[in-house]
């Protein structure tokens with residue numbers, strides 16, 4: 431059914447790679463985070479993913495596929511399903527001779543404000559990410575995250591401090607911007623986030639109460655920046671700030687130091703440990719292969735009764 435070579439996961443007997451790691455003739459691109467996008471000759475992705483990649487000035491030769499649009503390749507068919515990670519993010523369902531394979535890409539169950547919600551289908555073979563596939567990574571409930579975020583901001587305002595909210599420019603920032611704008615906070619966003627917000631808006635996701643940061647007075651305003659700018663002059667020149675990093679890694683109390691932040695909050699665009707396990711229970715696969723995460727997750731899946739392996743240890747699967 432699939433084979434692993436130096437370019438990544440390839441569907442046997444075809445030129446189709448799944449998030450190919452190197453330049454490939456044809457690759458499915460699950461979403462627009464840069465670790466998933468290479469200069470392939472041709473890509474298959476959702477229209478939003480294609481626009482997000484193009485926004486970064488990357489020319490791509492693309493076959494746009496909407497969610498649920500079936501597309502035949504060689505002797506199999508493919509269908510993209512929402513994965514709840516960022517705008518346009520998709521799983522791919524591959525069907526050949528009545529057997530189904532799902533490759534998840536990055537995914538997050540539950541409600542999203544800016545991405546279509548994860549859709550779960552049953553499949554014989556599941557290839558999945560396991561970014562937070564260790565039991566210590568259990569995220570707080572959604573209401574608790576919102577409450578902690580609002581309290582952080584209100585505390586800053588109460589002390590005359592500028593709250594700086596940090597999240598990756600694609601995905602996390604838009605989800606936080608949507609949430610905070612809808613709560614009627616006023617937000618100044620870094621232009622790098624603004625460029626991506628524009629693409630979201632083109633796809634019908636609308637945001638309130640924000641402007642692109644141009645050095646304006648930040649009294650009673652939130653400043654939102656990508657984490658790599660935490661120590662940049664644009665931020666350090668602001669008189670009093672307190673920085674909050676939004677990341678699933680916040681479950682580890684030391685995570686904030688890694689990002690140069692004062693605090694961290696487990697506001698994530700990935701599944702946590704329990705959600706990863708629950709996802710596999712719902713897909714009910716005969717074989718599971720994990721990638722992008724904690725290797726030890728295979729043992730937890732085996733404990734649950736699944737036949738699980740590391741993808742990297744499985745150069746070829748031809749049973750199906």
Ligand SMILES: [Zn+2]
Nearest residue numbers: 461463515536
């Ligand atoms: Zn991602």
